[in-house]
Amino acid sequence: MPRQILILFSVFITFFGAVLIANDLPNKCSRDQNVNEFTILSYHEISDKSETLDSTYAVSPSNFEKQMRWLIDNGYHFVRIDDILNYRKHGKSLPEKAVLVTFDDGYQSVYANAFPVLKKYKIPTVIALVGSWLQKEDKVDFSGHMIARNKFLSQKEIKEMVKSGLVEVGSHSYQSHEGLQGNPQGNMEPAITTRLWFKDTQSYENEKTYKARVYNDLLENNIFLERYTGQKPRVMVWPYGHYNIEARTIAERLGMPIGLTLDDGSNTRITPLWGLRRILVEGKMTLRDLELNMILRNANLTDDDRTTKAAHIDLDYIYDPDPDQQEKNLGVLLDRIKSLGINTVYLQAFADPDANGAADYVYFPNRNIPMRADLFNRVAWQIATRTQVKRIYAWMPMLAWELPKTSPAAKDTVVTLQVDPGHLNMGYPRLSPFSPKAQKVIREIYRDLAKSSYIDGILFHDDVTLSDFEDDSPSARAQYKKWGLSGSVTEIRSDRKQFDRWTKLKTDYLDHFAQQLAHIALDEQPGLKTARNLYAQVALNPNAEEWYAQSLSESIKHYDYTAIMAMPYMEQAEDSQQFYKDIVDRVKQQxxxxxxxxxxxxxxNWRKENEPISTQEMDSTIRSLYNLGVHHIAYYPDNVYTNVPDADVINKAFSEKPIRMHSYSIKTTAPAQ
Incomplete structure (x- = not known):
């Protein structure tokens, strides 16, 4: 399923009759501060509504020509694949406001209705073709619908377009533009990235078989297209926009260094050739919408620049040993998510039945820790395809794992010195982040999560912490010596200069390890975002970094989002409103x-036997935070069955901030069309 870009800004502009857009400078808060070097447009059908196979992505012939004409009139320059390769490999400059036009799937309407326009304005393009569809003589299985073969390009039409010199043939896979069963519950997920579930053996496709399947598919398409069109593809256009490190490595080996995606964001100097981003042009997109998309890309403002309205979802509420009851529970959850109006979910991926703070089980297949149920991917996919939610984060511990006793890393745990009972300490059992054996296990858990699940991000649990009496394990002591410190926590604590340096080094070490885990997941889930839970005291007390090895400023630098647990009852704050204000004031300083x-x-309120926070208080708190300038709000927990918090209240309160305002001044010139 393509990750669509919602054009929220056009609504704002229409309503106010004014402008709110970005100038040509990149977004200063984007992770990538570089300017957009070229824009890629992704088209599908070019046909009138009455003739379309999928009206969502069908652009009428008249609108297509208007869009091309508008690009020309506004100083955009069309480029070829050769231009991009020459720029990246040989430093040859691209023209200002460079645009590459592409077409997916190989519809006949591209020849009938787009090709005349391409010839008229001399516009080069890439057409991505699915080999198995072109080989059919009668009907094509198009997402479960049997479509007449003549709805797709003929060999004669393709060769004519190639001969014109304007059209380059790209691969769209041979037979992977389809869904394969990706879990025991039967979800059909993108074939290129899915490890197939075999019903007969009740097992997943192993990595060797998966890689061979992808390799053989891409190879077969290259061989077929070279014979069928006279061109060997240099461009891999990923079906549904889904790809991973295994697939893109295979594509490069097969002579396709360029990969076109539907990822959100700009194509800057650090965007890899194998993951170039495109604007998906939809049927309802006006010239103004198109211009807004292009300007936002140039400013590095992406789909993530909307407000976060998030709920923590406990999979423990959905899990049931009875599969039928579990499915009923999932249905209740999906209905509740729709009613909440949230756009982000932090979805629990682990289970802690003994409630000691360390995960005993997970909800996804892996090689290191027992699986309570193969549930995470099922729930994530259903949320992504059946609700309005745009981003799903896997909520995961980093260190708090209770491994089976047979695990080589089971005993490599954080050692806490005995201290005054009144001293602030993390109570979770945790694996030592300094143990190589523990690191290996944790990395494998994260890789297995990313391979088996549909996710857009990772939320690191509040266990990413070490107190000022931790860690005194042998592995930790060895690391301290490498840092040039004394060999024990007691000795380090006795020297204030060492203690201060130790605090900073631990903070950096934990953040660095979290980034390693994120990069492992990023290999399988390109575009993945990171978030981390942070204790409120870190934002309120200048000494808190000593207690937690957490830093607000460093967290904001290292993670896409920092989720501060602003929970006044848990913190026993005397004045909750002042508590929120103090946190927000500190955030504003960063x-x-x-x-x-x-x-x-x-x-x-956990201190009052889980007494629900009142409807009125939840509503007023969210609205007051928006008034303080807060963009992103989440809450925990969400009880699916007791309507806590009240769904109507959350929906209405969150709707008070429908889009995020930017301090950019933008002027649009394109008509609404």
Whole structure:
């Protein structure tokens, strides 16, 4: 399923009759500060509504020509694949406002209705073809619908377009523009990235078989297209926009260094050739919408630049040993998510039945820790395809794993010195981040999560912490010596200069390890975002970094989002409103603080036997935070069955901030069309 870009800004502009757009400078709070070097447009059908196979992505012939004409009139320059390769490999400059036009799937309407326009304005393009569809003589299985073969390009039409010198043939896979069963529950997921579930053996496709399947598919398409069109593809256009490190490595081996995606964002100097981003042009997109998309890309404003409205979802509420009851529970969850109006879900991927703070089980197949149920991918996919939610984060521990006793890393745990009971300490059992054996296990858990699940991000649990009496394990002591410190926590604590340096080094070490895990997941889930839970005291007390090895400023630098657990009842704050204000004031002092910080509220009072926070208080808190300038809000927990918090209240309160305002001034010139 393509990750669509919602054109929220056009609604704002229409309503106010004014402008709110970005100038040509990149977004200063984007992770990539570089300018957009070229824009790629992704088209599908070019046909009138009455003739379309899928009206969502069909652009009428008249609108297509208007869009091409508008690009020319506004100083855009069309480029070829050769131009991009020459720029990246040989440093040959691209023209200003460079645009590459592409077409997916190989519809006949591209020849009938787009090719005349391409010839008229001399516009080069890439057409991505699915070999198995072209080989059919009668009907094509198009996402489960049997479509007449003549709805797709003929060999004669393709060769004519190639001969014109304007059209380059790209691969869209041979037979992977389809869904394969990706879990025991039967979800059909993109073939290129899915490890197939075999019903007969009740097992997943192993990595060797998976890689061979992808390799053989891409190879077969290259051989077929070279014979059928006279061109060997240099461009891989990923079906549904889905790809991973295995697939793109195979494509490069087969002579396709360029990969076109539907990922959000700009094509800057650090965007890899194998992951170039495109604007998906939809049927309802006006010239103004197109211009807004292009300007936002140039400013590095992406789909993520909307407000976060998030709920923590406990999979423990959905899990049931009875599969039928589990499916009923999932149905209740999907209905509730729709009613909440949220756009982001932090979805629990682990289970802690003994409630000691360390994960005993996970909800996805892996090689290191017992699986309670193969549930995470099922729930994530259903949320992504059946609700309005745009981003799903896997909520995961980093260190708090209770491994089976047979694991080589089971005993490599954080050692906490005995201290005054009144001293602040993390109570979770955790694996030592300094143990190579523990690191290996944790990396494997994250890789297995990313391979088996549909996710857009990772939320690191609040266990990414070490107190000022931790870690005194042998592995930790060895690391301290490498840092030039004394060999034990007691000795380090006795020297203030060492203690201060130790605190900073631990903070950096934990953040660095989290980034390693994120990069492992990023291999399988390109575009993945990171978030982390942060204790409120880190934002309120200048000494808190000593207690937690957490830093607000460093967290904002290292993670896409920092979710501060702003929970006044848990913190026993005397004045909750002042508590929130103090946190927000501290966030505002950080560069890009508001842009990258989520204020996470509590919906129950754990100190009063899980008493729900009142409807009125939840509503007023969310609205007051918006008034303080907060962009991103989440809450925990969400009880699916007791309507805590009240769904109508959350929906209405969140709707008070429908889009995020930017301090850019933009002028649009294109008509609404």
């Amino acid at each position: 560069e890009c603080g508001l842009e990258r910080t989520v204020i996470e509220l509590q919906s129950v």
